[in-house]
Amino acid sequence: ASDLHHSCQWGSGIRWGDGPTDTGMQRLALSQDDKSVRDWFIQTMKALKCNVTVDEMGNIFAVRPGRRSDVPATFIGSHLDTQPTGGRYDGILGVLAGIEVIKTMNDMGLETEGGVGVVDWTNEEGARFPISMVSSGVWAECIPLAHAHNLKEVPTVASLPTAASAPETMKSALQKIGYLGDIPCSYKSTPMAAHFEVHIEQGPYLVSANQRVGVVTAVQAYRWFRLNVIGRDTHTGTTAFEHRADALYAFAQMMVRAREVAASKGCLASVGIVDAKPGSVNTVPGQVSFSLDIRGPETEQVAEVEKELRTDFDAIAAAEGAGIGKPCRVEWTLDFDSPAVKFHEDCIDCVQQSAQAVVADASIADTKSLVRTIMSGAGHDSVFTSKRVPTSMIFIPCKGGLSHHPEEFSTADDCVTGASVILQAVVRYDRK
Amino acid sequence: ASDLHHSCQWGSGIRWGDGPTDTGMQRLALSQDDKSVRDWFIQTMKALKCNVTVDEMGNIFAVRPGRRSDVPATFIGSHLDTQPTGGRYDGILGVLAGIEVIKTMNDMGLETEGGVGVVDWTNEEGARFPISMVSSGVWAECIPLAHAHNLKEVPTVASLPTAASAPETMKSALQKIGYLGDIPCSYKSTPMAAHFEVHIEQGPYLVSANQRVGVVTAVQAYRWFRLNVIGRDTHTGTTAFEHRADALYAFAQMMVRAREVAASKGCLASVGIVDAKPGSVNTVPGQVSFSLDIRGPETEQVAEVEKELRTDFDAIAAAEGAGIGKPCRVEWTLDFDSPAVKFHEDCIDCVQQSAQAVVADASIADTKSLVRTIMSGAGHDSVFTSKRVPTSMIFIPCKGGLSHHPEEFSTADDCVTGASVILQAVVRYDRK
Ligand SMILES: NC(=O)NCCC(=O)O
Numbered sequence A, B: 001a002s003d004l005h006h007s008c009q010w011g012s013g014i015r016w017g018d019g020p021t022d023t024g025m026q027r028l029a030l031s032q033d034d035k036s037v038r039d040w041f042i043q044t045m046k047a048l049k050c051n052v053t054v055d056e057m058g059n060i061f062a063v064r065p066g067r068r069s070d071v072p073a074t075f076i077g078s079h080l081d082t083q084p085t086g087g088r089y090d091g092i093l094g095v096l097a098g099i100e101v102i103k104t105m106n107d108m109g110l111e112t113e114g115g116v117g118v119v120d121w122t123n124e125e126g127a128r129f130p131i132s133m134v135s136s137g138v139w140a141e142c143i144p145l146a147h148a149h150n151l152k153e154v155p156t157v158a159s160l161p162t163a164a165s166a167p168e169t170m171k172s173a174l175q176k177i178g179y180l181g182d183i184p185c186s187y188k189s190t191p192m193a194a195h196f197e198v199h200i201e202q203g204p205y206l207v208s209a210n211q212r213v214g215v216v217t218a219v220q221a222y223r224w225f226r227l228n229v230i231g232r233d234t235h236t237g238t239t240a241f242e243h244r245a246d247a248l249y250a251f252a253q254m255m256v257r258a259r260e261v262a263a264s265k266g267c268l269a270s271v272g273i274v275d276a277k278p279g280s281v282n283t284v285p286g287q288v289s290f291s292l293d294i295r296g297p298e299t300e301q302v303a304e305v306e307k308e309l310r311t312d313f314d315a316i317a318a319a320e321g322a323g324i325g326k327p328c329r330v331e332w333t334l335d336f337d338s339p340a341v342k343f344h345e346d347c348i349d350c351v352q353q354s355a356q357a358v359v360a361d362a363s364i365a366d367t368k369s370l371v372r373t374i375m376s377g378a379g380h381d382s383v384f385t386s387k388r389v390p391t392s393m394i395f396i397p398c399k400g401g402l403s404h405h406p407e408e409f410s411t412a413d414d415c416v417t418g419a420s421v422i423l424q425a426v427v428r429y430d431r432k
C-alpha cells in the first residue's frame, strides 16, 4: 500500500484533504507523468529479477520466470493511466498488487511451473485516446494496430496542462515518451497462460453490503458514440424560437431523452463530452458534438437502447428548425463496441477458492457472506484478454462506490486482501 | 458597397458560395485582422480629410470639420468586429455607410454647421470579450473603464486561430495591436451632438413584408449570465442514475426549461457557450459552466424570466444528486445588463423623414408602406450613446432575417438606401 501511494507521486491530481495522500490523480495515458511511473515500474520489476519487454502499443510485460520456459506465464495486469480527475486506485491497485505478488513470491522463494507476469496496459481509461482498453484490444487482435496508432487525443482533455497543445496521435505520443516498443502487440508474440486482475469495484454493492471480495464473473456491454448535431448559427436576440435550428437545444433534449430510454430498459446512458460551436454568448450554436456512452448487462439491451435513441434523436432533430424548413440533423459515429463478457470458469473457481481462503484467514464468523459474485459495470483490460486466454477478476470495496473522482478510496486492509486473493489465485491456476 | 467587401478582406470567414464575396467573417475584436481593418479605416478617413482620434478603449473617432468648431459633431457609428462565424454586414455596414456619407459630402462640397464624425466602436459583439457594446458603454460612463480593461476573452472563442493561446484581457489585447489610445474614453472627452447608426435588421420583419427601411424606435432588454452547475464526477459505467449528481444532465434540463419559461412570457432565452468538466467519455461531468442570454421587449419581463428560472434551476439542481444526499448546486453571475431603450424623438423624426424621402425618390407607388417603425431585438452601440446624446437607428432588410451566420446578406440596393437615409438624417439633424 505504501508502494501504491509512492507510485502516485507522478501525476498527483486534485487535493481533497490535508493528508499527504489526500489527492486525486491526473495521469493521462502517455503523458510525462505516465512516462515517469512507467520508468519506475520497469526499474522496480528489474530489481525484482523480472524480464521486461515493451510492445508496439507501449504495453509493459514483466515476467518472473517459472521452472519451465516452454509454457506461457500467468499474468496479473491492469493499468497505470488515470482519468483527468481520477483517483489513486482505479487501475493502479491492479498493477501494484502484481508487484506485491512478485515481491512476496521472491521473499518466500516460491517456485512456479510457468512464469508469473505483471502487465501495465496502455490507455485503459480511454480518457486521452477515446477507446478504452485499446492496447489490450490490439493485443487480442480485436482492434487493428493502425487504427489504435492513429487515434487522436480528445481535445477537451488535450487542453489540460499534462497534454500537448497540438493533438497527438497514440503513435506520436508513444514515440514522444519513448515507449513505442518493437515487439508486435499480439497475444501471439506475448502469449499468456491466463490473465487475472484485481480492481476496486467502482460501484456501491460490496461497500454497502459490507462485503470484502467480489468474484467477478462477467462484464456488462457498452458502446461509445460520437454524435454531431448540425443546425444553423443565428442571432440569439433577433431569432424567434420557431425560426431556430438550435443544435444545443436539440442536444439538451437528446440528453434528457437518453436517460429516460436507458432507465426504461435497465441500462445506462451518459454524456461526458460536449462541444458547442461557434461558442459565442449571442450566437445560437449551429453545431454540437458530444459523446454518448450506453451500457447494459446484455449486449442486446444496449443495441435496443441505441436503436430507440436513433429514432428519438432523429425526431428531436427534425422538430428543431422545422419552422424554417431547415431542421437539425444528427450523425452518429461508433467509436467503440464492447459486447458483454463472461469470464472463464477455471479462473472464476481459482478466485472463488482464494477469496474464501483469504477471508477465512481473517477469522471472521460468516466468511461466505463476505464474498459475492458480481458483474462489472466498467470495462477492464480483462475484457480483451478473455477473448484469447482464460481470465477473471477480483473486486474490492471502495468508499461510497465512487470512482473517476479524486476522492476515490479503498482501505489499506482491502487492498491487501485483494493482493492476497490474486496471489493465491495465480498459484492455484499455476498448479492446475 | 465595393468598399464594404474591400474591408472584408481582413478576417474573411467561412465560405458558403463560389463568388469572391461569398464568405462569412471571422474578425474577433482586437485580433490581427481587426488591427488591419482599423489601420485601413484610419488611412481612409485621413485621406478624406478627417481628424482621427483613438481613446483608451480603442474606439476610433474620425471627424469631418463643420463651420463651427465650438459645437460637437454629429456621429455615425457602428463596429468592425464580428462574431466567430459572422457575416459581412453586421456592424461593418454601419461604419462603411459612415465613410460613404463623408465621401459624398466631400464630393458635393457640402458644408455642415457642426462636424460630422464616423466612429468604430470596439468589441460591440461581445463575442471575444463577454460584454457586448462594452466600449460605447465605457464612453457613456455606464461601465467602469477598469472593469472593461480587465475583461478576459472567452476561452471557447480564444481557441480560434485568430486569438492568442493564453487568454488576453481587453487591455492587453488593445496594447498588443497598438490601439490603447490615450484620450479618456468618455462622452465628456469626445462629445457628440447626436449618434445615428444604420444596421441590418438581423430579423425577418422587413424582408418578409417586403419593406425597405426600418425606423428603429426602441431596443429590447437583455441580460447575460454565466452559470455554474456543480455536481460530482463519477464513473459512467458503474454509477446508477439515482447515485449521480450529473452536472451536464442538470444543464440539459435547465436549457429545456429556459425555452419553456421564456416562451411563456414572450421572451427569448439562449445558451451559446457550454463547457463540461472534466470532459472524458466515461466520467459523469461534475462541473458545467454555460452562458445564458435572456431578452424581452420590456426590462420587467426579462427580470421575471430570470426570477422564474432561478427558482426552476434550483429545483432541477436539487433533484439531481438528491439520492446520494449531495445534490447539484447552481451559481449565477450577471455579466451584463442592458435595460430596454427608447430612442430620441428628434432623431427618430429625422430618420422617418429621410426614409420617406429616399424611398419616394425610388418612385415607387406606395412609399409609406415601405417604411415601418421597428424595435431592435439585438443590442447596438446606439443603446449606450442614447444614455448621453440624442440617438436613433435605421434598419435595412437582410436575407431570411439571418445574422451571426456566414451567409448573412443584404442587397447592394438596400445598403445604398441605408447610406442615403443616414446621410439625410445627419444633414437634417445638423440643420435643426
Ligand atoms: N475501469 C475503468 O474505469 N475502465 C475504463 C473503461 C470504462 O469506461 O469502463
Ligand SMILES: NC(=O)NCCC(=O)O
Pocket (backbone or CB within 6 Å): A235, A237, A282, B090, B124, B125, B126, B132, B133, B377, B378, B379, B380
Ligand atoms: N447587433 C448585434 O449583433 N450586437 C451584438 C449584441 C447583441 O447580442 O445584441
